[in-house]
Amino acid sequence: MHQKLRLLCIDDEDIGLRVRKAVFERAGYEVLTAQTAQTGIELFHTREFDGVVLDFLMPGTNGGDIAATLRSIRPEVPILLLSAYVNLPDDVLRLVDAQVLKGAGPEVLLNQVKAMIENRRPGTGYRSDKHGPD
Secondary structure, eight states: OOOOOEEEEEOSOHHHHHHHHHHHHHTTOEEEEESSHHHHHHHHHHSOOSEEEEESEETTEEHHHHHHHHHHHOTTSOEEEEESOSSOOHHHHTTOSEEEETTOOHHHHHHHHHHHHHTSOTTOSTTTTOOSOO
16 A cells, blocks of 8 residues: 655635545545645645646736746656646746646546656655555
């Protein structure tokens, strides 16, 4: 038996955050959530994560700025960016490991998160010996 992989989901929209939390937990992940960039960054500072799911458009900031901050703290943790926008700037996309359009089904999101975590560099990240949810 191994421990669940832990995700951090950051999104200012409560309903979307709750739906994603339920989807990930049903798939076997442990999920912590944050409705503000500040709360998400504080959690990232104090807890260990196997991956981050981050909304692009947030009040007073954007996913690119948040991703840059998270990368400065722990660059090895993979980040997936959720966005309703198709053409995000290249400088934002370079900061993340995966992108999913909002509205894509739960299977797309789950598959992207699983691939993102599996493709991180060996020996990096939280509980790097884990192999995904049961």
